[in-house]
Structures are given as structure tokens and as C-alpha cells.
Amino acid sequence: MKVPFMRKLIASILLVSFVACSASVQAREENPFITSKEIDLVKLLPPPPANDSPQTKAELSEILALQAARTPAMVARSQADATEDIWRFADVMGVKFKRDQLPLFAQFFQRVVDSEGAVVDTYKDIWKRPRPFIYSELVKPVVKLSRSGAYPSGHATAGTLMGIVLSNMVPEKRAEIMARAAEYANNRIIGGVHYRSDIETGRITGTVIAARLQTRDDFNTAFDAAKKELRGVLELGPDPADSM
Known part of the structure; x- marks a missing residue:
């Protein structure tokens, strides 16, 4: 009578072990090009405005004004832009700008995005600026909430960083790419999870x-390979600047 029970117990243990191992294999290990050890944001940026400062109150007023004016389309856009990846620039880059056609490019930009987190997260923990919705219950966020520090904005950093790198690959679209990067960053204010100064310092950090x-x-070796792949898929040909 005990044998079936033992078999079931062993099978259950093996199943749990298999699931745990599968999860660990599926978890992606971050591989940034650079970390906070190489960029000191405390020396680069001013500290965030104090919670009770006139600047924070003015920035809160901006968030509330945008909150009152935001449309369903603005809400949807800010929610979609909550994802930190290069494919949010697809509306600028065109229909051929797809992950499955750009494996080297995708791998390269994942490392670029990883670099943002590896630099910024350390300083968010140092400054610990409360998010607007934590500071004031009047703020009603419409995007996924984060309890990490608000300053500087990781999304604004990542958007600016991605925009600069992408526009260096496709300088023909630089103006459109950087405009999209600015919108991407600003959607964090519309979403109710960042102040204006978080966004501005995020843009500085990304730059x-x-x-x-x-x-x-x-970085340059990986950049060149990713750029060649991208320009080939988009049928842009060689970058004229490369021959100068």
C-alpha cells in the first residue's frame, strides 16, 4: 500500500525540481556594457527636489493637469511605453523593424537596456525619491506601479539612450527617432509615475x-554588427557617414 504513495511523492518532487530548473534556465541573465561603478551620478546630477519644495509642488500640479486632460489614446500609449525595449520605436522605423528579422540587433539592444538599469538602479536606491502617487493620493497612475525611487527616471534614461544609439545607426531618421524618445520619456509623467525633474535628469543620464x-x-564592435544588420533589413544601404 505504501509503494504507490512513495512513487507519487517521488514523482511530485521530480516535477517540482524540473519546474524550478526550467525557470532558472529561462531567466535571462543581464549583461550590461557598463555599470554604476563606471558612472557616478551623485557627481553628475543634483539631488532631487525635496518633497515639500516649491519645485515638487509645481511638478505635482503638472501631473494632475495632465491627468485631468489625458485621453484614452494617451493612456494606451503610456501603458504600451511602460515596456523598456527598442521595439517601441517600430512606429518610426517601419514594418520591417521586427525582432525575428534582427537577431544581432535585438541582442545588442538588450545589452544597451541592461546598461541603463545597471547604472540607474543604484542611484535610485541612494536618493529614494517617492513616486508621485506615493507622495499624493490625488495622483491616479494608469501604468504598472513601481516602488523603486523615482529619481532619475529609468524609462527616460533608457528611451534617450536607445534613441541616441538607434539614431547613430540610422541618421536619416534622427529627428523622428529622438522625437519618439522624448515622447517615450514624457509618457511616464502622463502615466502618473514620474515628475518632470525625474524625466529631465533621465535624459541627461541617458546621454x-x-x-x-x-x-x-x-560596444563599438557589437554596434557595428547590429548597425549592418539593421540597415540591411531596412534596405538602407551603407551609412554615407561611414565613407567620410
Whole structure:
């Protein structure tokens, strides 16, 4: 009578072990080009405005004004932009801009996005600026909530960083790409999860990370391969600037 029970118990243990192992295999290990050890944001950025400062109150008023004016289309756009990846630029890049056609490009930009988190998350924990919806119950967010520090905005950092790198690959679309990066960042205010100063310092941080990455050989090697693949898929031909 005990044998079937033992068999079931062993089978259950094996199943749990298999699921746990599968989950660990599926979990993606981050592989940034650069980390907070190489960029000191405390020396680069001012501290965030104090909670009771006139600046924070003015920024809160902006959030509430946008909250009152936001349309369903604005809400949907801000929710879609809550995803941190390069494919949010597809509406600028065109129908051929797809992950399955750009494996090298996709791998490269995942490392770019990983670099944002590896730099910014450390300083969010240092400054610990409360999110607007934590500071004021009048703020009604429409995007996924985060309890991490608000300053600087990781999304604004990532959007700016991605925009700069992508526009360096396709300078023909630089204006449109950077406009999309600005919208991507601003949607964090519309979504109710960031103040204006979080966004502005995120743009500064993204610009600094982009500049620092361009000094690294590993980044430049991967950039060149990803750029070649992208321009080939988009049928743009060689970048004229490469021959100058």
C-alpha cells in the first residue's frame, strides 16, 4: 500500500525540481556594457527636489493637469511605453523593424537596456525619491506601479539612450527617432509615475551613458554588427557617414 504513495511523492518532487530548473534556465541573465561603478551620478546630477519644495509642488500640479486632460489614446500609449525595449520605436522605423528579422540587433539592444538599469538602479536606491502617487493620493497612475525611487527616471534614461544609439545607426531618421524618445520619456509623467525633474535628469543620464559607451571597444564592435544588420533589413544601404 505504501509503494504507490512513495512513487507519487517521488514523482511530485521530480516535477517540482524540473519546474524550478526550467525557470532558472529561462531567466535571462543581464549583461550590461557598463555599470554604476563606471558612472557616478551623485557627481553628475543634483539631488532631487525635496518633497515639500516649491519645485515638487509645481511638478505635482503638472501631473494632475495632465491627468485631468489625458485621453484614452494617451493612456494606451503610456501603458504600451511602460515596456523598456527598442521595439517601441517600430512606429518610426517601419514594418520591417521586427525582432525575428534582427537577431544581432535585438541582442545588442538588450545589452544597451541592461546598461541603463545597471547604472540607474543604484542611484535610485541612494536618493529614494517617492513616486508621485506615493507622495499624493490625488495622483491616479494608469501604468504598472513601481516602488523603486523615482529619481532619475529609468524609462527616460533608457528611451534617450536607445534613441541616441538607434539614431547613430540610422541618421536619416534622427529627428523622428529622438522625437519618439522624448515622447517615450514624457509618457511616464502622463502615466502618473514620474515628475518632470525625474524625466529631465533621465535624459541627461541617458546621454552620458551613450557617450561613455562609445568609448568602449566591446560596444563599438557589437554596434557595428547590429548597425549592418539593421540597415540591411531596412534596405538602407551603407551609412554615407561611414565613407567620410
